[in-house]
Amino acid sequence: MDKQQDAPAGAHSDARPVLEGPDIARVLTRIAHEIVERAKGADDVVLLGIPTRGVFLARRLADKLEQITERKVPVGSLDITMYRDDLRMHPPRALARTEIPGDGIDGRLVVLVDDVLFSGRTIRAALDALNDIGRPRAVQLAVLVDRGHRELPIRADYVGKNLPTSLRETVKVQLAEEDGRDTVLLGAKPAAPGAHP
Amino acid sequence: MSKILIRGAKVLGGEPQDVLIDGATIAEVGTGLSAEGAEVVEAAGQVLLPGLVDLHTHLREPGREDSETVLTGTRAAASGGYTNVFAMANTFPVADTAGVVEQVWRLGKESGYCDVQPIGAVTVGLEGAKLAELGAMHESAAGVTVFSDDGKCVHDAVIMRRALEYVKAFGGVVAQHAQEPRLTEGAQMNEGVVSAELGLGGWPAVAEESIIARDVLLAEHVGSRVHICHLSTAGSVEIVRWAKSRGIDVTAEVTPHHLLLTDELVRSYDPVYKVNPPLRTERDVLALREALADGTIDIVATDHAPHPHEDKDCEWAAAAMGMVGLETALSVVQETMVDTGLLDWAGVADRMSFKPAQIGQATGHGRPVSAGEPANLTLVDTAYRGRVDPAGFASRSRNTPYEGRELPGRVTYTWLRGKATLVDGKLT
C-alpha cells in the first residue's frame, strides 16, 4: 500500500535524509498548533495512530497538544490490517493493537495519524475500521510526509512536509521509539521484481 | 505340443544351462542342447525357477467379481510366475460345501493360466460355530486338502481341536488365521507407538501370538498338523520356533508385505496400507526375514486380497483390509531376502514352490527342474529394476502398496505344463 517500511535495510544505503530529528519535532509542533486552531481548542479531539509509526507520532502529538492546551488529549491506535484491500495479495500479517481510549470516539473529532500518505488506501481502510468502532463527529488526517501519487480521493488535513517523489523512489520514516533515531529518508527503489510502489 | 528350448538359464540360480521342454514335460536339462525342432527362448542368464505355488489367495469368485474373478486372478498369478494358487473360502457364498469348491475348481481349469486349488471353510459360513462338511469337500472333484476360515479366526478352542482331529482322517490340514477376536474389536492397525499417535484402534501382537500358542499346543495334544497363515510378529516367530523344536507338526507362512512394510506407512492414513494382519514394526519385519531364512517360517504366501477402488479411496476406518500381491511377490522377496543375502534362489524355489506344494499336497507342482518332471516353470530377469505401475496389472484390482516403488526382478516367462502363459512379460 502506501508504506515503504518493510524494505530491506540495504535498500536505503544510498538514501538521503529529507527531514532530520529537529525538523520532525518542529513539524509536529506546527501540526499540533494547527489542530488546536482548526478544532477550536481541541477539547473533543481523539488521536488515533496507525501502527506502527503512526502510533508514535500520535503520542508525540498528544504530548504537544497537552503542552498547548494544558489538558490530556486521548490517544490510541487503530490497526487496519483486517480492512486492507490488498489482503489477498500477500500472506496474512500479524495484527497490531487497536486501542480505543476509554471514552470512545462517538461524537468526537478523530484525528488519524500516519507517517506517510501515498496511495490513500491505508486511510480508506482506516475509515472502514473506524466505522465498525463508532461514529465520530468528524475525522481528520495528519501525516508527517505526503509523497503524492494518490489512488483514491483522499487528502490530509495536516501535512508535515509535502515531498514530491517519483514512483521509482522510496520514502522511509525512522522514529526513535522504533528505529533509534528520527529521520525521513528518500531513496531509490530497489530493483526487486514485483515490489509494490 | 511342440518343443521349447530355454537356453542359458540359471536353474535355481546356478550355472547357466539349457532346458528342453517337450510337450507338458521337461525332456532334458544340460548344456549345449540341440535346438532342432524347438522354439528357442534365450534366457541369457535369467533365473529359472519351478512354477511358483501360492497357498493363500483370494480370487473373490463367486460373489465379488467386481474386485477379481478366477480368470483375472489366475492371469495375475501367471504374470507373477505362479502355476498353482490356492483360493481361500471367504467367497459369497462361502466355500463350505462340495458344490462351491467344485465351482471354483472348475473355473480354474477353464482359465488355463494357472491351476486353482480351492480351500474349504472349516466352519459353516466361517461363523466358527459348526464344522463344515470337510470330508465331502475332500471327496469332491476339487479334492480339498487345506481348510481355513481365513479372514476370521477359528477362535473357539473346542471347534479348533475338533477340526484338527477330524481332518486327520483324510490327511487334511487346517490353516489358521490367528486373531483373537475380543482383543481386536475395533482394531485398525498394529498397536504401538504409531497407533497411539494416530488415534487408530490398536491390534496387539498378542492377539495373534496367543492363538498361535494355543493352536500349536492343541496340535501337539491331538497329534495333528497345523498351518499358520500370514504370521506377522516377532513373538509369533518365537512361538513357532519353540513348537518346531518340540517336534510339533506346524508350518507357517509370511506375506511379502510383512517382509517389507511397517506400520510407519499408516501415518499417511492411506488405506492401501490397511491389511489383516496389520503391518507391524521394523523389529517384526527383521524377525520375519530371519525366520524365513532359517526355515522357522516355511513359505511365502501372498494373501492376495483384491478390493475395488472405492473400498480404498476413503477414510481409513471405512476402508477394506487387504492388498493385491500376486504380481509383486517375487520382486518383494528378491528385494527383502535375495538382495539382502538372506536367501539364494534355491531357497526362494523352496519357500515359494517346493514347500507350499508340499503343505497343500499339490500334485505336479513344486517339483525339481529336471528331466521327466512337469514343465511348470518360470523365468525371472533378476537384473531388472523398475517402478511398480498398477495400471499394468492383470488383476482386476489395483490396491497395491507398492505403487511407484522401485523393486527388482521381473517375471518374463511362465509355463504351465509346457504351455506358455506369459511370454516376454506379456500374458498369452
Add this chain to the structure above:
Amino acid sequence: MQRHLISAADLTRDDAVLILDTAEEMARVADRPIKKLPTLRGRTVVNLFFEDSTRTRISFEAAEKRLSADVINFTAKGSSVSKGESLKDTAQTLEAMGVDAVVIRHGASGAPYRLATSGWIDAHVINAGDGTHQHPTQALLDAFTMRRRLVGPDAGLGKDLDGRRVTLVGDILHSRVARSNVDLLHTLGAEVTLVAPPTLLPVGVETWPCEVSYDLDSTLTKSDAVMLLRVQRERMNAAFFPTEREYSRRYGLDGDRMAKMPDHAIVMHPGPMVRGMEITAEVADSDRCTVVEQVTNGVSVRMAVLYLLLGGAEPAVTHARPTEEK
C-alpha cells in the same frame, strides 16, 4: 504455517505463538459495538460435521461470521450408514460449489488428513476433531486460556508456555483433546503430565513428550493447570474401570483435591463435563475453573486460525519447521 490445520503437531512454536497473539487481538473485537471484521468477505467456509458437536460447530460458525465469511453448515446425519464414499463425494460436491475452506468433524481418525491429501479437493482443511486423533483448535484455545491466566493477556504476547506445568487427567486413550494438547503444549515449552488409570492410557504413550502418572494427588501440588477430560460412562462396561464411584475417588477433582493445588493454578475442562464423575459441582463452579472462558476463547482462537490460513494469498509465514522434526 501449512495450508491446512490437521494436527497440533504440524504447528511450529512460532506458528502457535502467532495464532495466540492474533487471537488476543481477535478477542478485542468481541468488546466492540460491531463484532465483525470484513476480512473474509467473499470467502466461503463449509462446516462439514459428520459427528454431532453443537458446541464446536457454533464456535466455528461464530468465528467465521465475525470475519464476514459466507458460512454453509453441512451436518451428515447417520454417517454410520454413509461410509467412506460419502466423504469423498460430499467433499467434491462442496468443491464444485467453490468452497475456500472446509472445517471438518469426523468420527474416523485421519479423515481430515485424507481430505487434505487425497487430491479430492483444493480447499483448505481445518480439523474440528477426528476420531481419537486430533482436535488442534481445542488445544490452541486451551493454550490461549492458560497463557491468559498464567502469564496475562498483554504480558503473554509473543510468549509461549515455557516451564508451565500442565496435568491432563482422564480418558487419554480415547481423547483427541489429550493428543492435541500434548503436542502443542510440548511445542510451547510446557511440561505435561498425563494422569489416568493404566487402562485409559494408550500402548505407546511412553514415547510421547510428557510424563505419565497413575496418581493424581502427587501431581496436583506441582501443577499450574489441571485439565480434566470427559470420561464416558460406557467405558465402565468395557472394563476400563470398575465403577463410577471408584473412578471419582481416584481420579475425580473435588474441593479437597483442588485445595492442594497452588493458589494460582487453574482447572480446565474441554466440555461437556460429567459432573460427579471427573469433576464435582464445587470445582466446576469455582473461580479457578475456566470452562466458560475456554468457550469464549474458542471463538477468538478459531478467528485467528481462519484469518491466518485464509486471510491472505497464502497461509501466514513464520519460521520454517526445522527439518529434523517429522
